[in-house]
Amino acid sequence: MVIVLEKGIREEDKRRIRTFLEKNSLRVNEIAGDEETIFGAVGKVGIDPREVEILPGVQRVIPISKPYKMASREFKRDNTVVNVRGVKIGGNRVSVIAGPCAVESREQIMESAAKAAESGAVMLRGGAYKPRTSPYAFQGMGEEGVKILREAGDAYGLPVVTEIVSAEHIPAMIDYVDVYQIGARNMQNFELLKKVGALGRPVILKRGLSATIEEWLMAAEYLLASGTEDVILCERGIRTYEKATRNTLDLSAIPILRSLTHLPIIVDPSHAVGVRDKVPPMALAAIAAGADGLIVEMHPCPECALSDGAQSLYPEQFEKMMRDIEVLAPVVGKAVSRRAVPKASQAAPVTGKTTEPSAASGPVTCAYSGGRGAYAEQAIKRYWDDEASAVATANFREVINSVLDGRATYGMLPIENSLAGSVYENYDNLARYEDIEIVGAVTLRIEHSLLACKGASLETVEAVYSHPQGLAQCDEFLSKFPHWRHIETESTSGAAELVSASGDATKAAIASEVNASIYRLESLKSGIETNPRNYTRFVIIARSGEVRCENPNHATVIFSVNNEPGALHSALGLFMKHGLNLTKLESRPIQGEPWRYRFYANVSLPEGVGSSVVSGERIRQALAEMGKIDQDNGVVQGVRILGLYNSKEIL
Numbered sequence: 001m002v003i004v005l006e007k008g009i010r011e012e013d014k015r016r017i018r019t020f021l022e023k024n025s026l027r028v029n030e031i032a033g034d035e036e037t038i039f040g041a042v043g044k045v046g047i048d049p050r051e052v053e054i055l056p057g058v059q060r061v062i063p064i065s066k067p068y069k070m071a072s073r074e075f076k077r078d079n080t081v082v083n084v085r086g087v088k089i090g091g092n093r094v095s096v097i098a099g100p101c102a103v104e105s106r107e108q109i110m111e112s113a114a115k116a117a118e119s120g121a122v123m124l125r126g127g128a129y130k131p132r133t134s135p136y137a138f139q140g141m142g143e144e145g146v147k148i149l150r151e152a153g154d155a156y157g158l159p160v161v162t163e164i165v166s167a168e169h170i171p172a173m174i175d176y177v178d179v180y181q182i183g184a185r186n187m188q189n190f191e192l193l194k195k196v197g198a199l200g201r202p203v204i205l206k207r208g209l210s211a212t213i214e215e216w217l218m219a220a221e222y223l224l225a226s227g228t229e230d231v232i233l234c235e236r237g238i239r240t241y242e243k244a245t246r247n248t249l250d251l252s253a254i255p256i257l258r259s260l261t262h263l264p265i266i267v268d269p270s271h272a273v274g275v276r277d278k279v280p281p282m283a284l285a286a287i288a289a290g291a292d293g294l295i296v297e298m299h300p301c302p303e304c305a306l307s308d309g310a311q312s313l314y315p316e317q318f319e320k321m322m323r324d325i326e327v328l329a330p331v332v333g334k335a336v337s338r339r340a341v342p343k344a345s346q347a348a349p350v351t352g353k354t355t356e357p358s359a360a361s362g363p364v365t366c367a368y369s370g371g372r373g374a375y376a377e378q379a380i381k382r383y384w385d386d387e388a389s390a391v392a393t394a395n396f397r398e399v400i401n402s403v404l405d406g407r408a409t410y411g412m413l414p415i416e417n418s419l420a421g422s423v424y425e426n427y428d429n430l431a432r433y434e435d436i437e438i439v440g441a442v443t444l445r446i447e448h449s450l451l452a453c454k455g456a457s458l459e460t461v462e463a464v465y466s467h468p469q470g471l472a473q474c475d476e477f478l479s480k481f482p483h484w485r486h487i488e489t490e491s492t493s494g495a496a497e498l499v500s501a502s503g504d505a506t507k508a509a510i511a512s513e514v515n516a517s518i519y520r521l522e523s524l525k526s527g528i529e530t531n532p533r534n535y536t537r538f539v540i541i542a543r544s545g546e547v548r549c550e551n552p553n554h555a556t557v558i559f560s561v562n563n564e565p566g567a568l569h570s571a572l573g574l575f576m577k578h579g580l581n582l583t584k585l586e587s588r589p590i591q592g593e594p595w596r597y598r599f600y601a602n603v604s605l606p607e608g609v610g611s612s613v614v615s616g617e618r619i620r621q622a623l624a625e626m627g628k629i630d631q632d633n634g635v636v637q638g639v640r641i642l643g644l645y646n647s648k649e650i651l
Contacts (some may be wrong), residue, residue: 001049001061003039013057020055042069053451068217070224076262076480082202082230083214084178085159087122087337089232090264091434094329095293095337098318099144100127101308102138103145111300113152115315120322122339124158125295131185138306140442143172150176157339161204167195184208185217197226205326206234213253233257234263238273246274249282253288255435259567270297270311277315280321287328333591335433338404341638364388367399369407370491373515376412377502379444379538396426397491400433402566403541411541418535420472422586427600430642431558436557438643440540448474448529449513451496451521456505458524463487465495474510496521552644554604557618559626559639560596567635571626572638575603576623
């Protein structure tokens with residue numbers, strides 16, 4: 001059963017409840033959340049839930065009907081996200097683990113790690129102890145292989161995954177392994193499960209050769225009941241009568257598991273099909289079915305592999321597959337996980353010590369979309385007073401990826417304009433990428449000019465290039481020239497660069513006037529925005545957890561509500577209750593759920609009221625109450641704080 005404890009419960013009452021449960025032969029696991037603490041009580045002997053419900057300090061009792069208790073969705077409603085040295089498995093991420101079937105030599109595993117990291121894998125796999133059908137087959141390098149795997153992982157910033165086949169190997173592996181893998185043959189080796197679970201480390205549990213889903217979840221229960229909280233289920237195909245592939249990949253298990261368990265689910269297409277050319281399409285199918293990630297075999301020279309060479313991808317195949325996953329992930333509302341590899345010359349902010357985006361901790365870089373002269377670049381320079389280096393990228397998604405993989409400390413993203421409205425792409429990006437958060441905001445005045453090559457005039461222009469927002473913000477000016485063609489570009493600075501490179505007097509760009517000197521253009525007309533009170537609000541993003549604002553004055557939160565009268569009113573009423581201004585409310589459709597919407601809300605303390613300390617406390621109280629309603633299955637759902645931060649006005 002799940003026992004939800006009252007908020008602020010006395011330690012004495014908590015001890016009394018635990019003692020009562022343990023006297024009734026129940027094993028108790030405490031799970032402490034930000035707003036709610038629960039006891040998960042499991043064991044052979046059942047007791048009447050009413051006996052527990054009347055104990056002082058108990059808010060409510062939820063019986064668990066499934067034979068697997070801690071693995072069930074009843075035990076934990078929200079999806080578990082497993083954190084392995086900063087790499088997260090679960091949520092809205094697609095995390096890819098790659099490497100050879102077996103560690104064969106130092107050179108082989110170092111090359112494999114380099115290729116895996118370069119192509120986008122976030123963890124390194126490799127077998128040191130190999131359970132093989134034939135006693136004459138390569139059995140792995142043992143302890144030496146584990147050490148080599150660790151060395152390769154450290155060299156390329158990748159946590160390491162390897163299979164454990166016997167409890168007697170734990171002493172040789174304990175100092176080197178980040179994630180233990182329980183193979184299909186050992187899924188029901190219950191003594192091994194108990195020993196590995198007791199280590200408290202993350203575990204990948206592969207489905208047995210012919211195991212049912214319930215048997216698989218019962219095996220996960222052994223691990224959870226023994227001590228670990230981080231179990232990742234891995235579908236790797238089951239044995240059927242079909243001989244065309246090594247196994248039959250049961251992708252239907254993914255949506256079924258989603259309804260039964262909170263545990264993250266990954267897929268091993270390599271062992272499922274056993275033929276390398278069939279691995280990429282099944283990997284993509286797994287992502288489409290809702291998998292949280294993949295574990296894939298890749299070898300620098302598959303034809304030389306000592307085990308499973310036929311199903312191991314060439315590095316070029318793996319790279320192509322990763323590019324395809326990048327394209328597919330947004331379609332299913334997910335983002336591909338990125339490993340963070342800070343450059344030696346770029347010191348990242350220290351968690352808990354940095355109160356706002358600052359250059360004080362060392363050289364800082366901030367990525368933005370566009371080229372030299374972009375408005376985002378101007379926002380970076382003004383925000384940091386030229387103390388941060390601006391890093392140009394091709395588009396908004398690349399800004400986020402630059403932050404996630406450590407190429408940039410921060411990212412600058414436009415979120416809304418006072419004339420043209422919201423930048424919906426970035427609202428969707430903020431929801432999709434769970435490993436970024438807003439750590440600051442800046443408002444910049446936008447002044448547009450019509451730029452063209454020397455010798456051009458309003459009479460020679462036939463086509464105007466700019467970002468869609470730039471075109472929208474100048475619609476009144478453009479309406480005077482109805483014969484001009486409007487051509488969208490990735491950025492305003494990109495439009496200026498394109499016009500400059502063309503040397504064509506029939507082309508013009510809408511961009512900031514600073515681009516005229518950068519790209520050797522002339523300004524045909526300045527101040528062409530429809531309204532001179534034209535401002536763009538940018539948000540500054542960083543990797544989650546790297547920057548903490550002690551006294552925020554703004555917050556951005558996303559949530560959804562039930563389809564019932566007054567649901568949104570109830571949610572928004574929490575902000576009024578805590579004396580907060582609702583400064584922005586935006587709705588976006590939830591992908592895959594027709595006619596359901598996710599709401600984005602910006603809140604702040606009314607100007608001149610209280611201090612930033614008061615503001616931060618009020619914001620946290622309101623969001624905590626909203627989160628509690630979510631946990632209690634109320635009208636508010638999916639509450640997530642995108643950022644608690646300070647906002648600057650630079651006009």
